[in-house]
Amino acid sequence: MDVFEAVAEPNRRHLLGLLAERDHTAGELVDSLPALTQPAVSRHLRILREVGLVEMRPDGQRRIYALKPDGLQRIDDWITPYRRYWRNHLDALEQHLENR
């Protein structure tokens, strides 16, 4: 499983969104996805950790999860060369509007 597949799963993107705000315990993350059981969320967290998108530190009997920014940067690096495409597209659109 690579970082692209990890991010393709909607529940995992939901978890990343929460961790972008602040660190969360595993239990808080389980509560944030009431449609899923605790083992299902635990598996998602394991995958996110394996691809380097989050990191975990134990705190007593709890596990605190935190966003690890390096992982998403790999996606950003991939998308960078494409970014010029829609910039050119926008430039062309703006020019079109200005010429009216």
Place this chain on the structure above:
Amino acid sequence: MDVFEAVAEPNRRHLLGLLAERDHTAGELVDSLPALTQPAVSRHLRILREVGLVEMRPDGQRRIYALKPDGLQRIDDWITPYRRYWRNHLDALEQHLENR
């Protein structure tokens, strides 16, 4: 199939990379992936078209595929707040999330 799942497939990222350089016929794209058969590539192109990442125009009996920038921008929009995060602009990220 959404744009995240579409991009999660390595062969489809390969096709997008070629289309970022220039437009290609379906046959050229088939030749670029010798490990896959022609129908396999055709299905990948169909998926990329369905999620709005590429567009196709017929040219006689050939089909010319071109990159469509709007699709990847949806991924870029999603990743934008995280980009600020790994650049240590933590305050900007939190503000962005709170304003959603």
Place this chain on the structure above:
DNA sequence: CCCACACATACGCTTGCGCTTATATACGCC
């Protein structure tokens, strides 16, 4: 016309993901 070429679709198969239920592990508290 008819055939070759370029490409798409149909179908069946295998494989891996994501889920649930059940169970294991680890820690805190009394």
Place this chain on the structure above:
DNA sequence: GGCGTATATAAGCGCAAGCGTATGTGTGGG
């Protein structure tokens, strides 16, 4: 030590993704 809590792992299942083979569709050329 013994028990409840927090979290992870195991086992099994349904389903959809991705693949190849076979076939359909449309276009150009002789």
